[in-house]
Amino acid sequence: RKEVEQDPGPFNVPEGATVAFNCTYSNSASQSFFWYRQDCRKEPKLLMSVYSSGNEDGRFTAQLNRASQYISLLIRDSKLSDSATYLCVVIPLTGGGNKLTFGTGTQLKVEL
């Protein structure tokens, strides 16, 4: 089983739709979680951190489910500019130190 798994998509959604992505992780000792956004042929940039209590930033909501070992990203009222690849990042608490492990990314395409 991969350390971090994501559905590669693409998710094709109309503008204004609500879309959700999940990311599962295999290491139960994982401690830190993030969502990154990557535009085509660009470097990834931090979208938001994922806290145990959840995290909301405008149209974006991130949640953590430790029991089922997954994190989620919800995007409300999708915009054309949200089209990108969304990468989840998982960091273990022990052993791996600062080892950042990325999922393969989920591609989102928002259409008119």
Added chain:
Amino acid sequence: DGGITQSPKYLFRKEGQNVTLSCEQNLNHDAMYWYRQDPGQGLRLIYYSQIVNDFQKGDIAEGYSVSREKKESFPLTVTSAQKNPTAFYLCASSPSLGDRGLNTEAFFGQGTRLTVV
């Protein structure tokens, strides 16, 4: 402005040649990373370093080498032993574990596109 800089942006290499990709950061970050990304794929970890003069292999270290002689610099050498080196290479840095033992975000350079000709 603080940031992380990769150079060159585009690099062409002949088969059988070694080539070194530069990564410099002035963010005073302890940890630095090298990733490889192939078209339509995610990021795969090549090497990472948590502190000066120390580094660890990632998931695909074969055919690559690194050094961490200075906090600011983490160059990656793609050797002739790397059978399929054409890819997009990304360098990142992050602070060390915070007070609660939690990692904070990683910042990326703009990447180097390496093509073997």
